[in-house]
Amino acid sequence: MTDKILEVQGLKKSYNGFIAVNGISFHVNRAEIFGFLGPNGAGKTTTINMLIGMAKISGGRIFYKGKDLTNNIKKAQEIIGVVPDESNLYNEMNGFDNLCFCGALYGLPKREREKKAHGLLELFGLKDAAGKKFMAYSKGMKRKLTIAAALIHEPEILFLDEPTTGIDVSSVRQIRNLIKELNENGTTIFLTTHYIEEAERLCNRVAFIDKGEIIQIDSVEQLIKASRETNIIEIHFEPVTYDKTRLLEKLNEIFPGIECVLKNDSAIKMVSISKIDIAPVVNYLSAEGLFIYEARLIKPSLEDAFVKATGIEIDLMKKEKEKK
Amino acid sequence: MKSAIAFWNILLKDMKNYYLKPPNISWGIIFPFAWMLMMFLRTKTAFNIEEVFPGIVGMSILFGTTSMLSVTITFERKARSFERLLLAPISIELLITAKIAGAILFGIFNSIVPVLFSVLYFKAFVSSWAVLITGIILLSIISTLLGLFISVSAKEVFEAQTYSNFFRFPMIFLCGLFIPVSALPLIIRPLSYILPVTYGIDTLHHAISGNGFLPIGIDFIILAVCCFLLFFISIYNIRRRWII
Ligand SMILES: Nc1ncnc2c1ncn2[C@@H]1O[C@H](COP(=O)(O)OP(=O)(O)OP(=O)(O)O)[C@@H](O)[C@H]1O
Numbered sequence: 001m002t003d004k005i006l007e008v009q010g011l012k013k014s015y016n017g018f019i020a021v022n023g024i025s026f027h028v029n030r031a032e033i034f035g036f037l038g039p040n041g042a043g044k045t046t047t048i049n050m051l052i053g054m055a056k057i058s059g060g061r062i063f064y065k066g067k068d069l070t071n072n073i074k075k076a077q078e079i080i081g082v083v084p085d086e087s088n089l090y091n092e093m094n095g096f097d098n099l100c101f102c103g104a105l106y107g108l109p110k111r112e113r114e115k116k117a118h119g120l121l122e123l124f125g126l127k128d129a130a131g132k133k134f135m136a137y138s139k140g141m142k143r144k145l146t147i148a149a150a151l152i153h154e155p156e157i158l159f160l161d162e163p164t165t166g167i168d169v170s171s172v173r174q175i176r177n178l179i180k181e182l183n184e185n186g187t188t189i190f191l192t193t194h195y196i197e198e199a200e201r202l203c204n205r206v207a208f209i210d211k212g213e214i215i216q217i218d219s220v221e222q223l224i225k226a227s228r229e230t231n232i233i234e235i236h237f238e239p240v241t242y243d244k245t246r247l248l249e250k251l252n253e254i255f256p257g258i259e260c261v262l263k264n265d266s267a268i269k270m271v272s273i274s275k276i277d278i279a280p281v282v283n284y285l286s287a288e289g290l291f292i293y294e295a296r297l298i299k300p301s302l303e304d305a306f307v308k309a310t311g312i313e314i315d316l317m318k319k320e321k322e323k324k
Numbered sequence: 325m326k327s328a329i330a331f332w333n334i335l336l337k338d339m340k341n342y343y344l345k346p347p348n349i350s351w352g353i354i355f356p357f358a359w360m361l362m363m364f365l366r367t368k369t370a371f372n373i374e375e376v377f378p379g380i381v382g383m384s385i386l387f388g389t390t391s392m393l394s395v396t397i398t399f400e401r402k403a404r405s406f407e408r409l410l411l412a413p414i415s416i417e418l419l420i421t422a423k424i425a426g427a428i429l430f431g432i433f434n435s436i437v438p439v440l441f442s443v444l445y446f447k448a449f450v451s452s453w454a455v456l457i458t459g460i461i462l463l464s465i466i467s468t469l470l471g472l473f474i475s476v477s478a479k480e481v482f483e484a485q486t487y488s489n490f491f492r493f494p495m496i497f498l499c500g501l502f503i504p505v506s507a508l509p510l511i512i513r514p515l516s517y518i519l520p521v522t523y524g525i526d527t528l529h530h531a532i533s534g535n536g537f538l539p540i541g542i543d544f545i546i547l548a549v550c551c552f553l554l555f556f557i558s559i560y561n562i563r564r565r566w567i568i
């Protein structure tokens with residue numbers, strides 16, 4: 001049996017009658033990265049807030065390490081680290097002091113917290129900014145310091161609420177690598193995100209959440225596997241002049257059972273339930289005078305699984321986020 | 325031990341970040357000074373220092389504590405850094421005690437200048453230093469707790485700020501700072517009796533002239549009970565309103 005660090009049963013939250021989280025159940029295994037994937041207003045932050053003791057629970061139970069702490073989350077706070085969706089460190093204090101103060105809140109003696117603070121600043125590449133006031137940090141630096149602050153007491157489980165939203169690409173990459181690294185060192189990670197590729201790349205298990213309900217929950221591989229057993233092949237060629245409509249008509253006629261669509265001027269996408277025999281297709285296209293330089297199998301991604309399960313269009317979700 | 329480290333560092337951080345900032349320190353000195361000067365100018369001649377002494381000391385404490393509290397609690401709540409404290413594995417009681425300890429100390433600090441000035445320059449006569457010091461401490465505690473009570477009664481931050489000002493100014497007139505409660509019209513006197521600051525000011529009158537409108541023992545008891553009540557009601561409100 002795997003070791004569950006956190007278990008949630010029928011967790012519910014309503015705000016004056018509005019149900020934000022509707023009786024969700026899941027568990028988080030020790031030393032895994034568990035992801036909550038969902039659009040705006042799905043209930044991700046609300047769920048985290050209940051789990052960390054920042055929101056009252058309207059119903060359900062929360063177990064940490066097998067102990068029912070539903071009414072006493074305070075008892076779990078020692079093993080919890082939290083990175084909220086907005087940085088909440090002290091603006092008027094510098095990076096180093098901020099970390100030391102956070103360490104002190106968990107009762108770390110002075111020498112120890114100073115040592116840890118130096119270590120974390122180093123790890124997050126913030127050494128040069130240690131003496132700078134938090135308010136003078138860039139967004140990415142703020143996020144990194146906020147993560148560092150959540151780690152100073154070496155929590156067993158780290159909650160990350162959209163850790164990579166709204167920061168630059170290189171910081172995103174750095175943060176994702178750090179999350180992986182932390183996890184490899186044994187920290188359990190609970191992360192919310194609306195980036196599918198983030199969930200796919202980082203998480204062991206993922207829950208799709210929408211409108212306060214968990215729609216699907218499984219390991220990333222299982223989710224992808226369960227999402228349509230389809231075969232997708234993309235064929236790329238030099239964009240020479242050819243009659244697009246005629247070519248597609250012909251293809252669909254000669255190869256029944258394969259759905260052919262033009263991806264762009266220089267690529268055709270072929271989708272089929274069964275395996276696709278590429279040779280005849282390539283031969284035919286070649287005979288039609290196209291210069292083919294690539295044909296590849298496209299694996300269905302977590303994105304396909306997510307779209308299928310929730311019916312939410314990814315592009316829409318991204319756009320909504322960016323607006324915010 | 326762990327709690328002690330957390331407690332001390334919360335207090336230390338507030339002192340470093342807010343209390344020991346030059347504007348606050350000078351405020352604590354200039355503000356009471358300005359009031360005394362105003363009194364002096366108004367009466368033109370030397371005024372009876374024993375009469376205004378409790379008011380000026382009380383005023384310094386009242387404004388010192390409540391304005392600090394609005395920074396350390398209301399402001400931090402707005403900036404969301406207060407959440408960090410609520411997430412720490414320490415009880416809310418300890419956390420709030422640490423937060424108000426700074427404001428109480430600041431109130432006491434603010435009383436030093438007017439006391440010294442009154443005694444050394446105006447040659448005010450203090451009939452009991454022990455009562456004066458106890459009174460200053462109790463008044464600092466009660467006005468801090470009253471400030472806390474007000475700031476946590478509001479769900480929204482801006483409400484807290486409004487409430488705080490709404491209460492602060494009338495208290496100057498209602499709590500016997502400059503006008504004795506007995507000189508107030510009968511209909512508003514009950515308000516004075518409800519406000520615990522009244523009893524804090526009364527202890528200062530005892531310290532100076534040796535008599536107040538209530539026996540000193542009763543003042544102390546009322547203050548102690550009010551402190552206790554305000555503290556626990558505030559904690560209750562924090563649990564109820566801030567963790568929604
Ligand atoms: N304090 C509150 N009072 C009333 N409704 C709230 C409150 N907090 C959240 N909600 C509602 O609960 C729902 C879930 O919100 P939540 O913040 O958990 O979503 P989320 O999944 O974190 O979304 P996002 O991606 O935007 O952060 C939303 O419809 C939101 O409007």
Ligand SMILES: [Mg+2]
Pocket residue numbers: 044045046085161
């Ligand atoms: Mg959120």
